[in-house]
Amino acid sequence: MRGAPSRTRLDAAKDCCLWRDGRPVRTRSRRKVRHPELSLLPYSLDDLLHKVRNRHFRDLDRPIHCWFSFEESLAFIQHSLAGGPAHIHFHSLLNHPGTPSEVLEFILTHEMLHLQIPGREIDGRWVDHPPEFWTRESELVPRKRSSWAWIYANFGECLKREPKLERLLVIRSRALPVLARPRIPLDDVLKVFGMRPEAEEFFL
Numbered sequence: 001m002r003g004a005p006s007r008t009r010l011d012a013a014k015d016c017c018l019w020r021d022g023r024p025v026r027t028r029s030r031r032k033v034r035h036p037e038l039s040l041l042p043y044s045l046d047d048l049l050h051k052v053r054n055r056h057f058r059d060l061d062r063p064i065h066c067w068f069s070f071e072e073s074l075a076f077i078q079h080s081l082a083g084g085p086a087h088i089h090f091h092s093l094l095n096h097p098g099t100p101s102e103v104l105e106f107i108l109t110h111e112m113l114h115l116q117i118p119g120r121e122i123d124g125r126w127v128d129h130p131p132e133f134w135t136r137e138s139e140l141v142p143r144k145r146s147s148w149a150w151i152y153a154n155f156g157e158c159l160k161r162e163p164k165l166e167r168l169l170v171i172r173s174r175a176l177p178v179l180a181r182p183r184i185p186l187d188d189v190l191k192v193f194g195m196r197p198e199a200e201e202f203f204l
């Protein structure tokens with residue numbers, strides 16, 4: 001008698017209701033999100049969300065909420081395959097009056113794209129950002145490299161790339177002194193550094 005067919009990781013992923021970025025996570029291992037902060041931005045994050053959504057994600061019919069909090073990643077989105085609201089979390093480093101709206105628009109686009117293009121298995125390995133994700137992101141945000149240049153010029157010393165996990169971690173001890181530091185304006189960053197670094201090397 002034949003045994004039951006073995007379950008693939010994708011089957012397991014479909015059963016797992018909670019996703020973080022492009023990756024299913026066990027509900028039990030879900031980290032508690034820290035206490036949210038009041039926005040220090042000189043513009044409305046909700047208006048920005050509305051703008052990005054209307055421009056690129058009109059088909060998304062679920063509520064999306066944005067939060068600032070001191071997390072271990074620069075940004076991420078949590079959502080459930082069962083539907084309901086999705087939550088985009090921005091690190092406190094981005095909660096600053098000097099954060100350009102262009103940078104947050106780029107991050108919002110990246111995180112919402114996770115709802116449209118989930119991760120998948122490639123050659124037996126789970127990939128949060130499959131090639132079609134990067135292609136679409138570049139189509140939607142052709143100037144994304146300028147946002148990465150701003151992020152690295154302003155708090156690159158706090159960031160640690162984890163290529164295998166496809167995440168960009170924030171080093172807590174280095175981030176604390178940077179929180180209230182004035183930010184270099186985007187135009188100045190581009191004048192000095194151009195649009196480096198190559199955005200494709202970095203994950204959110």
Ligand SMILES: [Zn+2]
Pocket residue numbers: 021022110111114128129203204
């Ligand atoms: Zn991502």
